[in-house]
Amino acid sequence: MSEAVLITERRERVLHLQLNRPAKRNALSAELRALLLDAVESAASDDSVGVILLSSAGEHFCAGFDLAELAAAEDPDALFADAVRYHRLIHESPKPIVVAVQGSAVAGGFDLALMADLRVAAADAVFGQPQVRHGIPTSFDLAADVIGDSLARDLCLTGRLLPASEAATAGLVHRLADDGELMTVAWAMAGEVATNAGAATTKAQILSRQASRFSD
Numbered sequence: 001m002s003e004a005v006l007i008t009e010r011r012e013r014v015l016h017l018q019l020n021r022p023a024k025r026n027a028l029s030a031e032l033r034a035l036l037l038d039a040v041e042s043a044a045s046d047d048s049v050g051v052i053l054l055s056s057a058g059e060h061f062c063a064g065f066d067l068a069e070l071a072a073a074e075d076p077d078a079l080f081a082d083a084v085r086y087h088r089l090i091h092e093s094p095k096p097i098v099v100a101v102q103g104s105a106v107a108g109g110f111d112l113a114l115m116a117d118l119r120v121a122a123a124d125a126v127f128g129q130p131q132v133r134h135g136i137p138t139s140f141d142l143a144a145d146v147i148g149d150s151l152a153r154d155l156c157l158t159g160r161l162l163p164a165s166e167a168a169t170a171g172l173v174h175r176l177a178d179d180g181e182l183m184t185v186a187w188a189m190a191g192e193v194a195t196n197a198g199a200a201t202t203k204a205q206i207l208s209r210q211a212s213r214f215s216d
Contacts, residue, residue: 022058062109
């Protein structure tokens with residue numbers, strides 16, 4: 001029996017979701033995206049969940065979509081259609097999302113971190129859209145909404161990687177964790193949000209602002 005690609009854990013009002021494909025740098029396969037969406041959708045209607053904590057196994061957060069799977073797909077258009085739904089539902093989650101990042105958060109992994117509400121990073125974390133160097137589109141609007149137009153242009157046009165220290169200075173990272181302390185800091189932040197009676201109202205305001213900003 002194969003190991004689960006998404007591990008779930010519940011501590012009081014915190015739902016912990018861990019990407020579990022470390023040998024693939026937690027690349028987002030169709031299976032992993034579907035499980036992640038099911039968990040986020042289920043949490044959306046569960047009043048006992050106050051916050052989602054998203055992390056990953058291994059040395060890296062997420063390398064983005066599974067390019068080997070896309071290359072081998074008989075119907076890549078169907079996979080991309082599913083990807084649109086995946087981005088929308090994660091970005092529009094009514095539950096606040098805290099993400100813990102170690103190692104690389106690049107391409108679709110960077111997008112996943114950007115779609116979270118709060119980001120905790122280890123000192124070795126790096127963020128970016130290096131896929132632009134290979135002609136693969138970036139999520140410029142999403143990046144610009146979080147880190148501002150100027151820095152988003154830098155990352156999305158050059159493909160350079162943003163180290164955790166610079167990401168913190170730019171406001172992308174909300175907490176920097178010392179070596180070995182990433183999950184301790186992330187759990188503490190998630191617990192803070194989960195016990196905050198006004199967090200749900202603030203998240204609703206965030207979603208309203210997003211909707212107005214990206215509406216035609």
